[in-house]
Structure formats: C-alpha cells, structure tokens
Amino acid sequence: MKILFLALVALQLLLLCNNGFVQSNSYPDINYDPNTAESFLMYSYAAYCEGPDISNWTCPTCSYKTMNDFKIVNLIYNATTDTQAYVGYYGNNVLVVFRGSMDVYSWITNLQFLYDAYPFCTDCYVHSGFHKAWLSVRSEIEASVANSMKLCGPKCGLIVTGHSLGGALATLAMAELIQIYKNIPTFIYTFGSPRVGNDNFASYYNSIQPNNYRTVNQHDLVPHVPTEVMQYHHVPTEVWYTSNGTYQECNDSGEDPSCSDSITNPATLSIYDHLHYFNIHCCCRDFNGSSEQ
Numbered sequence: 001m002k003i004l005f006l007a008l009v010a011l012q013l014l015l016l017c018n019n020g021f022v023q024s025n026s027y028p029d030i031n032y033d034p035n036t037a038e039s040f041l042m043y044s045y046a047a048y049c050e051g052p053d054i055s056n057w058t059c060p061t062c063s064y065k066t067m068n069d070f071k072i073v074n075l076i077y078n079a080t081t082d083t084q085a086y087v088g089y090y091g092n093n094v095l096v097v098f099r100g101s102m103d104v105y106s107w108i109t110n111l112q113f114l115y116d117a118y119p120f121c122t123d124c125y126v127h128s129g130f131h132k133a134w135l136s137v138r139s140e141i142e143a144s145v146a147n148s149m150k151l152c153g154p155k156c157g158l159i160v161t162g163h164s165l166g167g168a169l170a171t172l173a174m175a176e177l178i179q180i181y182k183n184i185p186t187f188i189y190t191f192g193s194p195r196v197g198n199d200n201f202a203s204y205y206n207s208i209q210p211n212n213y214r215t216v217n218q219h220d221l222v223p224h225v226p227t228e229v230m231q232y233h234h235v236p237t238e239v240w241y242t243s244n245g246t247y248q249e250c251n252d253s254g255e256d257p258s259c260s261d262s263i264t265n266p267a268t269l270s271i272y273d274h275l276h277y278f279n280i281h282c283c284c285r286d287f288n289g290s291s292e293q
C-alpha cells in the first residue's frame with residue numbers, strides 16, 4: 001500500500017515537472033486508488049476521537065496499521081463552531097483531516113440551506129454553516145500547515161481529507177490552501193460529503209483542483225443534501241461505490257446522472273451507508289489493524 005501510494009505521489013511529481021501546475025485540466029491527473037482511499041478514510045475516522053488522544057496520537061483509531069508513521073503536529077478545535085481538525089505528516093505528505101458531526105442524525109435534521117457569498121469567484125455561493133466552520137479554524141490550519149511543511153521537508157505535498165461534514169470542510173480548506181501551495185502536489189479525498197456550494201463554485205473549484213475524489217458509498221443519504229433544487233451542485237469527481245468493493249468513476253460534471261444521482265427514490269437513502277464506507281464502521285474505534293464490520 002505504502003509503495004503504491006509513494007508511486008502515486010512520485011508520478012504526480014513527474015507530471016508536475018513536465019507540465020507545471022495544470023489548472024485547466026478538470027479530470028484528476030492521478031488515478032483513484034481504493035487502498036489510498038481506505039487509508040484516508042481511517043484518518044478521517046480518527047478525527048472523531050477525543051482531542052487530547054489525537055494530540056498525542058494515542059486515540060483508538062490512531063493505532064490502525066497504515067497510520068503508525070504519522071507525526072501529529074496540531075489538533076485544532078474551535079468550541080464556538082464545534083469544529084475539529086488535525087494536521088501532521090508522514091512520508092512526503094502533509095495531511096489535514098477534518099472531523100464530521102458527532103451526531104449525524106441531528107446534524108442532518110437541523111441542516112440549514114443558507115448561502116454565504118464566496119469571495120474568490122464570481123457569482124459563487126457556499127453553504128453558510130460549512131463556510132463559518134471553516135473560517136473559524138482557517139488561520140490556525142494555515143499556520144499549522146506552514147509549520148508541518150517545514151517539518152516534513154521540501155519534497156512534501158499536501159493532502160486534505162474528511163468524512164461527512166468533514167468532507168465539506170476539506171473542500172473549502174483545499175480551495176484556499178491551493179492558493180498558497182500552488183507549486184506542490186495537492187490532492188483531496190472526501191467520503192460522504194454533502195454539497196458545498198452552487199454550480200459556479202463547483203466549476204471554479206474543479207478548475208483550481210482537479211485532483212479531487214469525492215467518494216460516495218451506495219445509498220448514503222448525506223451526498224444528496226443540500227439538494228440541487230436549492231441550487232447546490234457537487235464538486236467532481238465522484239467515485240460511486242455500488243456495493244462493497246465495486247465502484248465507478250463518474251464524469252466531471254459533479255452530478256453525473258449515472259452515478260449516485262441515479263437514485264430517485266429518497267426512501268432508499270441510508271444513514272447506515274453513510275456510516276459504513278468500505279464496509280468499515282464509523283467512527284472513532286479501535287480497529288486494531290483490521291476492519292471491524
């Protein structure tokens with residue numbers, strides 16, 4: 001897994017050397033790798049653990065097999081917005097990980113659909129609650145990423161990840177961090193992210209960060225909110241798991257009608273699927289080197 005992952009990063013470095021930073025390409029220029037995705041899912045699940053246990057990397061999920069080399073740099077928490085994230089590094093990667101909501105049922109039930117104007121592109125709007133949560137940790141995250149980059153070294157790239165609400169925050173974080181880290185490899189995997197903004201935001205985001213994999217597990221309900229009727233539009237590139245282990249990569253429209261958008265009966269949408277990416281039960285748990293069912 002580690003070898004594969006390093007090969008992936010090396011390949012991306014090579015592409016960057018040859019072409020510079022490709023802003024116009026809207027499809028990812030790295031391949032989707034299920035093992036890499038599973039590893040980032042586990043980092044995302046670890047973000048649900050208690051802050052002090054993440055701070056010294058003794059959290060239950062922190063002992064997962066692919067996470068042993070990780071060096072934690074900062075745990076970031078804003079009590080006003082109840083937003084938690086952590087930043088650290090391993091190998092040639094600085095990693096920023098956002099936590100989702102601790103109570104997905106009440107979060108979904110109480111989710112509002114208000115927009116904030118998004119300042120970095122024309123006629124762009126993003127979800128007000130997600131935006132305020134990101135802004136409440138932005139300066140600490142930017143400082144921590146800068147610090148982690150120094151500790152990790154000059155060859156390091158930047159990865160942002162998160163599950164659920166954490167996926168939405170990861171998207172907003174990447175949209176700004178990529179302005180600071182234009183010349184290094186960056187990519188993002190999210191799991192069960194809700195929609196973040198309108199179609200102009202999605203196009204803008206895809207033009208600055210093509211290396212975005214937005215994983216959707218089967219009939220997970222969360223990627224279906226807020227709805228398209230409310231003018232929300234997903235960022236590409238969706239990777240839709242139609243069953244445990246079987247997935248399809250979707251097109252760069254963000255709302256490929258042959259992927260999770262093909263689910264037309266809302267009654268079939270599922271919170272269970274939201275909490276079982278890769279058939280691994282969310283969230284902060286001791287997986288002890290294996291995948292608990």
Ligand SMILES: *[C@@H]1O[C@H](CO)[C@@H](O)[C@H](O)[C@H]1NC(C)=O
Pocket residue numbers: 052053055056058059
């Ligand atoms: C470190 O982890 C232990 C075990 O989970 C925890 O009890 C303790 O509070 C943590 N210490 C600090 C300084 O965060």
Ligand SMILES: *[C@@H]1O[C@H](CO)[C@@H](O)[C@H](O)[C@H]1NC(C)=O
Pocket residue numbers: 078079080081132135136137
């Ligand atoms: C937490 O978020 C609130 C609301 O955005 C903000 O006023 C406050 O400064 C933040 N706290 C820290 C420590 O950044």
Ligand SMILES: *[C@@H]1O[C@H](CO)[C@@H](O)[C@H](O)[C@H]1NC(C)=O
Pocket residue numbers: 244245278279
């Ligand atoms: C799902 O996939 C995992 C990994 O391939 C496997 O271990 C597990 O048994 C599968 N579960 C089901 C219910 O198919």
Ligand SMILES: *[C@@H]1O[C@H](CO)[C@@H](O)[C@H](O)[C@H]1NC(C)=O
Pocket residue numbers: 251252253256257258
């Ligand atoms: C995405 O695929 C659908 C059919 O599956 C097609 O209707 C749509 O035009 C495609 N969009 C893009 C941007 O490729």
Ligand SMILES: *[C@@H]1O[C@H](CO)[C@@H](O)[C@H](O)[C@H]1NC(C)=O
Pocket residue numbers: 063286288
């Ligand atoms: C994992 O499980 C084994 C055997 O059940 C146990 O000895 C070990 O302490 C566990 N490791 C962790 C990190 O919990």
